[in-house]
Amino acid sequence: MSPAERSDSADGASTPTGTGAGTGTGAEPLTTAQIAEHAGVSVATVSKVVNGRSDVAAGTRALVEEIIRRHGYRRQKRAARPAAVLELVFRQVRDAYAIEIINGVQLVAREHRLAVVLSELQGRHTPSYGWVEDVLYRRPTGVIEVFSGLTDTQSGQLRSRGIPFVLVDPGGEPAHASPSVGASNWNGGLSATRHLLQLGHRRIAVITGPERALASRARVDGYRTAMDTAGVPVDPDLVRVGDFRAEEGHARARELLRLPDPPTAVFVCNDAQALGVYRAAAEAGLRIPEDLSVVGFDDLPAARWTVPPLTTVRQPLTEMAATAATMVVTMAQGQPLAQNRVELATELVIRDSTAPPRTAP
Amino acid sequence: MSPAERSDSADGASTPTGTGAGTGTGAEPLTTAQIAEHAGVSVATVSKVVNGRSDVAAGTRALVEEIIRRHGYRRQKRAARPAAVLELVFRQVRDAYAIEIINGVQLVAREHRLAVVLSELQGRHTPSYGWVEDVLYRRPTGVIEVFSGLTDTQSGQLRSRGIPFVLVDPGGEPAHASPSVGASNWNGGLSATRHLLQLGHRRIAVITGPERALASRARVDGYRTAMDTAGVPVDPDLVRVGDFRAEEGHARARELLRLPDPPTAVFVCNDAQALGVYRAAAEAGLRIPEDLSVVGFDDLPAARWTVPPLTTVRQPLTEMAATAATMVVTMAQGQPLAQNRVELATELVIRDSTAPPRTAP
Numbered sequence: 135m136s137p138a139e140r141s142d143s144a145d146g147a148s149t150p151t152g153t154g155a156g157t158g159t160g161a162e163p164l165t166t167a168q169i170a171e172h173a174g175v176s177v178a179t180v181s182k183v184v185n186g187r188s189d190v191a192a193g194t195r196a197l198v199e200e201i202i203r204r205h206g207y208r209r210q211k212r213a214a215r216p217a218a219v220l221e222l223v224f225r226q227v228r229d230a231y232a233i234e235i236i237n238g239v240q241l242v243a244r245e246h247r248l249a250v251v252l253s254e255l256q257g258r259h260t261p262s263y264g265w266v267e268d269v270l271y272r273r274p275t276g277v278i279e280v281f282s283g284l285t286d287t288q289s290g291q292l293r294s295r296g297i298p299f300v301l302v303d304p305g306g307e308p309a310h311a312s313p314s315v316g317a318s319n320w321n322g323g324l325s326a327t328r329h330l331l332q333l334g335h336r337r338i339a340v341i342t343g344p345e346r347a348l349a350s351r352a353r354v355d356g357y358r359t360a361m362d363t364a365g366v367p368v369d370p371d372l373v374r375v376g377d378f379r380a381e382e383g384h385a386r387a388r389e390l391l392r393l394p395d396p397p398t399a400v401f402v403c404n405d406a407q408a409l410g411v412y413r414a415a416a417e418a419g420l421r422i423p424e425d426l427s428v429v430g431f432d433d434l435p436a437a438r439w440t441v442p443p444l445t446t447v448r449q450p451l452t453e454m455a456a457t458a459a460t461m462v463v464t465m466a467q468g469q470p471l472a473q474n475r476v477e478l479a480t481e482l483v484i485r486d487s488t489a490p491p492r493t494a495p
Numbered sequence: 496m497s498p499a500e501r502s503d504s505a506d507g508a509s510t511p512t513g514t515g516a517g518t519g520t521g522a523e524p525l526t527t528a529q530i531a532e533h534a535g536v537s538v539a540t541v542s543k544v545v546n547g548r549s550d551v552a553a554g555t556r557a558l559v560e561e562i563i564r565r566h567g568y569r570r571q572k573r574a575a576r577p578a579a580v581l582e583l584v585f586r587q588v589r590d591a592y593a594i595e596i597i598n599g600v601q602l603v604a605r606e607h608r609l610a611v612v613l614s615e616l617q618g619r620h621t622p623s624y625g626w627v628e629d630v631l632y633r634r635p636t637g638v639i640e641v642f643s644g645l646t647d648t649q650s651g652q653l654r655s656r657g658i659p660f661v662l663v664d665p666g667g668e669p670a671h672a673s674p675s676v677g678a679s680n681w682n683g684g685l686s687a688t689r690h691l692l693q694l695g696h697r698r699i700a701v702i703t704g705p706e707r708a709l710a711s712r713a714r715v716d717g718y719r720t721a722m723d724t725a726g727v728p729v730d731p732d733l734v735r736v737g738d739f740r741a742e743e744g745h746a747r748a749r750e751l752l753r754l755p756d757p758p759t760a761v762f763v764c765n766d767a768q769a770l771g772v773y774r775a776a777a778e779a780g781l782r783i784p785e786d787l788s789v790v791g792f793d794d795l796p797a798a799r800w801t802v803p804p805l806t807t808v809r810q811p812l813t814e815m816a817a818t819a820a821t822m823v824v825t826m827a828q829g830q831p832l833a834q835n836r837v838e839l840a841t842e843l844v845i846r847d848s849t850a851p852p853r854t855a856p
Contacts, residue, residue, distance in 0.1 A: 227597055236588055240615060249629060252613045254601060268610060380800050409800040416802045436797055439741050439770040441777045
């Protein structure tokens with residue numbers, strides 16, 4: 135945002151942007167001055183609403199928002215932006231997963247000289263009103279969302295200002311037509327399970343992610359299809375619902391290993407939970423891979439440093455984030471996207487945590 | 496930065512800020528208009544230099560910088576800043592260490608409704624000119640530096656604009672009088688080594704961080720003092736220089752375990768390298784802690800999930816980052832700091848990777 139751009143909200147000089155303008159009607163989107171006239175308020179007030187300022191009465195804000203929604207808004211001409219901003223928003227910044235995403239976004243941000251504003255929703259699935267207000271105020275080049283996604287209202291607020299956004303690996307419903315980047319989760323679950331089947335395992339357990347996470351569901355469906363096409367029935371006792379945390383992997387693995395007919399192999403839907411499985415195995419006096427084979431998912435850097443190193447499905451998180459950032463920049467430049475949904479390939483990385491079962495069936 | 500503040504650089508209305516203004520002389524710092532008069536350039540040009548814009552001739556920039564350095568600069572009155580920025584700069588965003596720092600800064604940023612701009616120097620020890628230019632342009636509330644520190648020129652540029660900065664755990668020389676936050680590294684090294692001595696170990700090795708990292712040197716000095724006060728001579732063969740990466744921990748531990756008289760315990764100066772020691776032990780057919788005791792440093796979340804869980808020295812990274820952010824906000828408000836250098840306590844966390852040596856001497 136240049137000084138000029140920030141300050142000239144009172145003049146009518148503007149130019150339509152390629153994205154987000156003109157929703158719902160075929161007519162030309164309105165300038166700030168035209169919106170002010172429609173609403174019967176001052177240009178300064180419209181400017182405040184557009185920029186997400188809080189010092190506007192609720193009724194006035196709603197009126198201006200409604201006009202913007204109906205007619206669209208012509209963003210003012212952009213001056214040179216030596217320090218424009220890319221917003222990167224996490225539901226939670228928790229482990230190396232976030233590091234990979236941050237590094238991918240930074241790659242693209244540096245190339246385009248964009249500052250990365252990092253925020254997190256502290257575990258919430260959608261941002262609060264305050265978050266949106268702040269984002270509108272910063273007028274970012276775009277937003278990269280590493281969470282379930284904005285509400286319809288919030289999406290509309292960004293769209294009407296021409297602020298593009300892309301979801302990375304959305305955990306929830308992909309209901310929205312919003313652009314997104316994911317990984318081929320289903321294929322990953324299929325390869326992981328086929329690898330175990332090929333080693334001779336039949337009692338193959340799965341520890342899933344949370345049930346609302348579609349990425350995890352896709353991995354489990356890949357597992358089911360691999361089992362089914364190999365003619366091996368899935369024992370419901372061997373399917374355990376986790377939540378992506380190591381503690382949960384530990385608890386679910388303890389249950390599995392205490393079954394009368396325990397599994398000889400476990401496909402774990404993320405690496406963190408696999409760490410928990412390692413502990414449960416050690417506590418039960420079982421060696422990996424001699425007594426229990428384990429396959430993870432993610433291939434975070436730590437997977438190379440477990441003892442033994444973890445066989446896992448690599449999810450290219452850095453590339454996914456870089457792709458999302460590139461999509462945002464493309465949209466901000468008013469260019470069309472080649473694809474609205476991009477899926478990057480997963481890849482099975484075989485290390486030392488998988489081996490044939492001690493007694494092949 | 497409010498729209499008003501960005502745009503009114505042409506008027507003379509200003510107010511002195513509590514920090515950074517007026518370096519070197521007892522006189523009142525100058526307003527933008529006064530600097531322009533001194534330099535014989537336009538107010539717009541001075542404003543561009545102050546805001547880090549690039550479209551100013553080098554000679555003119557140098558002249559203006561020199562006047563600011565000599566007389567100081569009176570920052571303009573701040574309007575309400577609903578989306579002001581805190582800069583968080585890493586030398587490298589690599590592992591869970593960065594996650595802890597980010598979370599600590601976010602805690603304070605949320606409280607003060609500050610946006611966190613994250614950048615990294617891609618492994619460089621001091622930022623490039625472009626980085627400073629961008630930071631000046633964003634006019635942040637303050638800067639948190641997780642690297643060796645700015646050059647004197649760069650520090651001067653921030654100071655003259657009244658932008659406070661604080662170093663977190665600086666790895667290099669603490670030459671600067673800049674405010675900083677660290678951990679009691681020496682005490683940590685002392686406690687780790689005393690714990691091993693108390694268990695009965697005498698052949699205690701140490702794997703250090705890089706030699707230029709003062710934090711690591713302090714840990715090693717704590718090790719030496721613990722050994723010395725226990726009357727146990729330090730065998731130079733048992734002191735190995737690492738670089739904080741797991742690969743290096745692995746390589747150095749292999750060397751140690753192949754010695755004619757190998758150590759029975761290793762104090763490793765960070766958790767990542769301890770993971771490498773775990774692998775080397777497994778490769779040598781040694782069990783932890785029965786055959787080899789290991790103590791790490793950091794207590795990153797992964798330390799709880801190694802097999803066995805790692806005894807380590809907890810460094811309160813989240814609290815350190817939150818403290819640094821609070822110091823920055825305090826300075827930005829023109830308040831004095833209680834202390835220029837804050838050291839937070841480290842704490843030995845005893846888990847399952849340490850035990851008495853198999854054969855006490």
